[in-house]
Amino acid sequence: MTQQNNSFWDRLMQKLTKSTPVEREHEVKLDHDFDGIEELNNPLPPWWSAGFIITVVISIFYVAFYFYYFYDANNNGKWQENEYQKEVAAHKAQIEAYKKTHGVVDESTVKVVKDAKSLAEGKAIFQKSCAMCHRADGGGNIGPNLTDNHWIYGCDPKSMYRIIYNGTSKGMQSFKNMSGEKIQKVISYILVDLQAHPAKDGKAPEGEVCNQG
Ligand code: HEC
Known part of the structure; x- marks a missing residue:
């Protein structure tokens, strides 16, 4: 702390900062004087310059590394963007192919199926999951009557x-x-x-008459 204190730390700090001691500040003082605030022409601290040079050197390796791993010469050099698009397209094609062979049903493809097996399965599902609210014969309970030709939300499968x-x-x-x-x-x-089998003493109709139903 005193001027003559030449401990290891002081010398290290001096090396890292190259700051000018107070008693020699007049040597580096610039002409600027803003209402008594003066400017010293200190050098950039070596620790800072070294950090800067290190980041520049690392960036060279970084860019080289990036090109080496991600540059795709077969793809007009469009790298990950193209990779990504290719993979998305491939997966979408797989989904479409799967839908074609397996006939996956969703809101856009749903239709009425009339074979006995499907209808029997439909009935089993209805008894298990829907009957408690729509009644076993569909006449309605908490939920509306599904056997009349009135529908709140429409009678088309979609x-x-x-x-x-x-x-x-x-x-x-x-x-x-x-x-x-x-x-x-x-x-x-x-x-x-x-x-086809309107429930006896079912719930009163709700909604609009549906001519498709
Ligand atoms: C927890 C009771 C409950 C269960 C379980 C339930 N529903 Fe419903 N459902 C209702 C209610 C209540 C409504 C009327 C909803 C409204 O008005 O917004 C309704 C409405 C409907 C509608 C629309 C009717 C219309 O008039 O537009 C259909 C179709 C339907 N349910 C089918 C089913 C099917 C199929 C199942 C079984 C897979 C099922 N529901 C299970 C309570 C239920």
Whole structure:
């Protein structure tokens, strides 16, 4: 701390900062004088310059490394962007191919299926998951009557799919975990079987008459 203190730390600090001792400040003083605030022409501290040079050197290796690993000469040099697009396209193609061979059902492809096996499965699903609210014969309980020709949300398979999948804020449960095939079967059961057998003493009609139903 005193001028003559030449401890290891003092010498190290001096090496790292090259700061001018107070008694020699007049040697590096510049002509500037702003209302008594003066400027010293100190050199850049060596620790700072060294840090700067090190980052420049590292950046050279960094760029070289980047080119080596990510530059794709076969792809007009468009690197990850192209890689990414290629992979997305490949996966999308796989999904489409899968849908074609397996007939995956979703809101956009749902249709009424009329074979006995599907309708029987639809009935089983209805008894298990829907009957407690729509009654075993579809006549309605907490949920509306599904055997009349009145519908709140529409009688086409797509609208029904949307309601069954998402549920509603007025008590219709959402069935997000039910497969598209199962939803299609239960819709088919409602539209083919339940609609053909109006429930006796079912709930009063709700919604609009639907001419498709
Ligand atoms: C927790 C009770 C509950 C369960 C379980 C339930 N529903 Fe519903 N459902 C309702 C209610 C309540 C409504 C009326 C919702 C509204 O008005 O927003 C409804 C409405 C509907 C509608 C629309 C009817 C219309 O008039 O537009 C369909 C279709 C439907 N449910 C089918 C099903 C199917 C299929 C299942 C079984 C997979 C099922 N629901 C299970 C309570 C239920």
